Amino acid sequence: MSTIPFQQAKLVELYCLEPVFFASRELSDTYYTEGVIGNYALTYALGRVNSPYRLQGQATGRPTYKEDLQPIAQDFYILPASPVGRVTFRFERFNALSDSYWYAMTNNRVATAREDLPLQRQGKKPSSFRPSNFPQTGRLRMIERRNKFQTLVFGNNQLPNYIRLGKFMSKVRVNVLNEFPVTLLAEGEYQSQHYLNAADLPQQIEALAFDLISIPPAPIIKNLRFRGAAWQVGEIIVPAGLHFCGRESNNE
Amino acid sequence: MSISKLSSVLATSYENFPKGRFITLVVLRTTHSETIFRTEGSGEPMCSEFVQAGLEGENQKTIIQRLVMTKRKQVAPERRYGREHLRAHELLYTNPKDGSLCSLNTNAPCEMCVDCFLYGFAAGGGGAQKSRIWTEDAFSILPASDVVGDRTINAIYETGTMRDEKGNASTALNTSEYIKPGVHFLDVVTLKDVTADELRYIIGNILFTSRYGAVSSRVGRMENEILGVFGSITELPSSLELVQATYDVLGKPLEHPLNINQLITASKQVIANWKNKRGVSVQLSEEELANLLTDVETNWSPDERDNFLKRLTQSYESFRQVAPEKNKGKGKSKGKNTPVEVEI
Ligand SMILES: [Zn+2]
Numbered sequence: 001m002s003t004i005p006f007q008q009a010k011l012v013e014l015y016c017l018e019p020v021f022f023a024s025r026e027l028s029d030t031y032y033t034e035g036v037i038g039n040y041a042l043t044y045a046l047g048r049v050n051s052p053y054r055l056q057g058q059a060t061g062r063p064t065y066k067e068d069l070q071p072i073a074q075d076f077y078i079l080p081a082s083p084v085g086r087v088t089f090r091f092e093r094f095n096a097l098s099d100s101y102w103y104a105m106t107n108n109r110v111a112t113a114r115e116d117l118p119l120q121r122q123g124k125k126p127s128s129f130r131p132s133n134f135p136q137t138g139r140l141r142m143i144e145r146r147n148k149f150q151t152l153v154f155g156n157n158q159l160p161n162y163i164r165l166g167k168f169m170s171k172v173r174v175n176v177l178n179e180f181p182v183t184l185l186a187e188g189e190y191q192s193q194h195y196l197n198a199a200d201l202p203q204q205i206e207a208l209a210f211d212l213i214s215i216p217p218a219p220i221i222k223n224l225r226f227r228g229a230a231w232q233v234g235e236i237i238v239p240a241g242l243h244f245c246g247r248e249s250n251n252e
Numbered sequence: 253m254s255i256s257k258l259s260s261v262l263a264t265s266y267e268n269f270p271k272g273r274f275i276t277l278v279v280l281r282t283t284h285s286e287t288i289f290r291t292e293g294s295g296e297p298m299c300s301e302f303v304q305a306g307l308e309g310e311n312q313k314t315i316i317q318r319l320v321m322t323k324r325k326q327v328a329p330e331r332r333y334g335r336e337h338l339r340a341h342e343l344l345y346t347n348p349k350d351g352s353l354c355s356l357n358t359n360a361p362c363e364m365c366v367d368c369f370l371y372g373f374a375a376g377g378g379g380a381q382k383s384r385i386w387t388e389d390a391f392s393i394l395p396a397s398d399v400v401g402d403r404t405i406n407a408i409y410e411t412g413t414m415r416d417e418k419g420n421a422s423t424a425l426n427t428s429e430y431i432k433p434g435v436h437f438l439d440v441v442t443l444k445d446v447t448a449d450e451l452r453y454i455i456g457n458i459l460f461t462s463r464y465g466a467v468s469s470r471v472g473r474m475e476n477e478i479l480g481v482f483g484s485i486t487e488l489p490s491s492l493e494l495v496q497a498t499y500d501v502l503g504k505p506l507e508h509p510l511n512i513n514q515l516i517t518a519s520k521q522v523i524a525n526w527k528n529k530r531g532v533s534v535q536l537s538e539e540e541l542a543n544l545l546t547d548v549e550t551n552w553s554p555d556e557r558d559n560f561l562k563r564l565t566q567s568y569e570s571f572r573q574v575a576p577e578k579n580k581g582k583g584k585s586k587g588k589n590t591p592v593e594v595e596i
Contacts, residue, residue, distance in 0.1 A: 017492055017493070018323070018389050019389075047270075047272070050270050052268045052269050053267075053268050053269070053270065053372075053381060053382045053384065054268050054381045054382075055379055055380045055381075056379045060379055060380055092291045092292075093292055094324075096356075097328070097356070098355055098356055099332050099355060099356045100355070112355060145301065145303075145389075146303075160486045161486060161487070161530065162486065162487040162488075162489075162490070163487075164386060164487075168323065169383070169386050171388055171490045
């Protein structure tokens with residue numbers, strides 16, 4: 001860990017121009033967004049890697065983070081975005097509607113086959129009334145508009161002014177606040193103030209204490225106290241050697 | 253045919269990977285009747301939010317409550333509009349899983365029709381398509397307090413009174429909020445990697461959709477007008493920033509109903525600055541915009557529509573074909589996980 005792959009890093013603020021929704025957790029018919037923005041999502045949103053418009057067959061079953069992210073890992077890394085101040089949330093109801101003139105809300109399904117209604121009233125269960133395997137009604141907890149997040153972008157990259165995040169492609173403004181050199185701090189005990197992706201931590205560090213936010217695709221770590229080498233960027237200290245899917249690749 | 257002016261930011265055919273081509277439509281949406289936009293159930297207040305009034309000076313410090321027309325409230329009726337015509341011209345496909353015709357939100361997207369290719373679908377039959385039409389919450393120019401009305405609803409029985417034949421009083425007495433006619437929302441719609449025909453289809457859906465919001469069959473008349481079209485390699489400012497900048501230009505005092513011509517002039521003044529934004533390569537002039545809209549109307553006209561929609565449908569044909577069966581025994585295929593997908 002004697003060389004630093006990145007000369008500089010940008011301190012970036014993300015300003016939510018719209019409510020942002022990720023399905024971080026699900027409780028009954030409510031879908032919760034956690035108050036953090038994952039760094040893989042940010043990498044796609046910033047246009048550093050592309051994912052196809054259409055997914056078919058096997059591709060729908062398995063995301064391709066490793067294949068997508070590792071090729072760019074030499075000159076790009078971004079931290080998960082942590083909130084500036086307290087995150088505020090809003091709840092919204094969602095309700096799928098069909099395009100037929102007649103419809104009925106049945107077991108979590110919008111039924112549209114009116115001709116099946118007499119059958120259904122006789123207590124039979126025509127297939128058009130059976131429950132759907134994806135949610136058609138429920139509530140969403142979203143990150144409220146005007147929330148601010150901060151992240152560090154390592155490497156010398158031009159960033160777009162606006163990006164889209166989450167399931168509803170919500171518009172977020174990207175403000176570069178500052179640019180710092182990355183300096184290497186010798187082995188020691190450090191406390192990291194920034195959110196980190198558990199899958200990206202280098203093998204070499206020793207994690208002493210941390211809080212875990214359990215979200216897909218990889219848990220986010222906060223308040224990490226660790227022993228090892230560190231990178232300093234402005235006021236921020238993070239473990240040295242952060243790397244997309246770093247933990248996994250070292251296992252192989 | 254000024255659509256060619258946009259050729260540098262149009263795709264020549266549908267492709268599966270993004271290529272950094274953005275087209276931005278600036279849309280003015282004006283209510284023409286009482287309209288209802290809520291995010292919670294009935295009886296809840298109109299969807300609104302506290303935001304900065306403007307971007308400059310005092311306006312920046314003033315916080316006002318603006319009405320919000322959420323992004324999902326815009327796109328749902330607009331794609332329904334297009335689907336009506338796909339249905340009428342028999343261009344919706346059947347879903348192989350249960351043999352039903354493509355329908356929205358019923359777990360049975362056909363994955364084959366124009367709507368599925370353009371507006372996307374979630375994994376119903378094992379596939380998924382991202383939408384290439386990115387909408388944004390649109391905001392009213394004026395504060396909600398100026399443009400929301402209150403109405404008392406009393407449900408009258410067939411006898412014409414508030415009491416039924418048995419003399420019981422109607423309980424259906426309620427007050428409910430509505431958005432007044434003549435309220436303006438400014439909106440930015442972003443299109444990603446669309447072809448010329450896809451652009452015509454999307455603009456048609458926006459221009460010809462006339463009902464939005466709750467109880468859409470009875471109220472919610474709305475008129476859409478396209479004020480500007482941009483081509484770029486990045487996204488342009490948000491609907492919220494557009495409304496705030498326009499509010500700054502309009503000056504005070506503002507009263508409902510706004511003069512629509514003044515409003516259009518102010519908005520166009522704001523977006524004229526966008527051509528200096530990083531990444532903008534094209535802004536249609538007034539004349540080019542008018543030509544584009546004529547082009548769209550021509551393609552959607554009774555004489556051309558069938559031809560137009562079929563041409564658009566045809567453009568996805570290579571993506572509908574099943575890839576040839578892989579040689580199972582010996583490995584010409586690249587490995588175990590080659591997905592069944594046809595690329596051009
Ligand atoms: Zn379809």
